[in-house]
Amino acid sequence: GGIITQTPKFLIGQEGQKLTLKCQQNFNHDTMYWYRQDSGKGLRLIYYSITENDLQKGDLSEGYDASREKKSSFSLTVTSAQKNEMAVFLCASSNWGDTYEQYFGPGTRLTVL
Amino acid sequence: AQSVTQPDARVTVSEGASLQLRCKYSYSGTPYLFWYVQYPRQGLQLLLKYYSGDPVVQGVNGFEAEFIKSNSSFHLRKASVHWSDSAVYFCAVSGNTGYQNFYFGKGTSLTVIP
Numbered sequence: 022g023g024i025i026t027q028t029p030k031f032l033i034g035q036e037g038q039k040l041t042l043k044c045q046q047n048f049n050h051d052t053m054y055w056y057r058q059d060s061g062k063g064l065r066l067i068y069y070s071i072t073e074n075d076l077q078k079g080d081l082s083e084g085y086d087a088s089r090e091k092k093s094s095f096s097l098t099v100t101s102a103q104k105n106e107m108a109v110f111l112c113a114s115s116n117w118g119d120t121y122e123q124y125f126g127p128g129t130r131l132t133v134l
Numbered sequence: 135a136q137s138v139t140q141p142d143a144r145v146t147v148s149e150g151a152s153l154q155l156r157c158k159y160s161y162s163g164t165p166y167l168f169w170y171v172q173y174p175r176q177g178l179q180l181l182l183k184y185y186s187g188d189p190v191v192q193g194v195n196g197f198e199a200e201f202i203k204s205n206s207s208f209h210l211r212k213a214s215v216h217w218s219d220s221a222v223y224f225c226a227v228s229g230n231t232g233y234q235n236f237y238f239g240k241g242t243s244l245t246v247i248p
Contacts, residue, residue: 025177054236061143063224063240064178079235111177121166121228123236125177 023048025126027112032131036104042097042129044112053095054113054123057081064111070095099131106133136161138225140239148247149217155210155242157199157225167208168226169199172241178224184208195219217246 025046034040046053052071056064066079068087076087086098095112109130113123139158147153159165166185170178182193189201199210208225225239 061240064236064238066235069235113178122168122180122183123178125170125179127175127177 023050023124025112025114025124027110027126027129029129030127032129034099034102034131034133036102036133038102038133040099040102040131042099042110042112042131044095044097044126045093046095046112046114046124046126047093048114048116048124049092050114050116050124051092052115053089054115055079055085055087055095055097056111056113058109058111058128067097067110102131102133104133106131136227136235136237138227138237138239140223140225140242142242143240144243144245146245146247147215150214153210153212153215153219153244155223155225155244157208157210157239158206159208159225159227159237160206161227161229161237163229166228167199167201168228168236169193169197169208169210170224170226172222172224174221181210181223215244215246217248220244220246 028043054069055067065081067081069077070089073092088096109128111128112126115123137160168183169181172178184191184201222241222243224241226236228236
């Protein structure tokens with residue numbers, strides 16, 4: 022078994038601020054993902070990374086940067102937080118092979134004042 | 135276009151009743167299908183998955199789902215729900231290349247009345 026850890030659990034920022042969210046996994050999975058979850062909209066993919074130092078844009082990458090410096094960690098940066106923004110950011114990982122299910126972390130809840 | 139539709143945003147059932155949560159997908163290749171559950175303030179947890187073979191797959195906690203290719207559907211079922219099943223359920227479709235994008239439905243919020 023393994024676990025995905027996301028820090029911080031809650032993030033409060035100011036409009037225009039640059040904010041960084043971190044994700045660590047000990048599954049030894051190759052691929053990692055960042056999703057944004059808004060109420061009533063399901064999950065939308067922001068970035069994913071197939072391996073260390075790889076980055077691939079998802080449907081919602083504008084306004085975000087990502088970094089995969091190690092296999093076990095994947096960071097997401099909100100480049101300029103938008104006023105009244107509220108969302109949950111979920112990190113996930115999956116392995117290359119016969120099974121492709123994604124394993125999720127508990128999420129980081131963002132509030133922008 | 136690849137997509138997943140969960141037509142019911144909210145479902146309410148009484149404890150002990152049977153349950154079906156609907157999912158229809160659109161996917162151009164060979165679909166891999168998943169159901170996830172999300173409890174309050176937690177991440178998503180895998181309930182069950184379908185890759186190939188028997189179209190009825192069993193998952194955790196008595197859940198099952200049936201893949202009907204002709205109808206592009208993958209409905210989730212449970213014979214008798216418990217109050218602890220109250221959560222949000224997501225259907226998802228993926229390809230078979232490992233890092234293929236997952237396409238999630240918008241989720242169905244299930245409330246079980248004791």
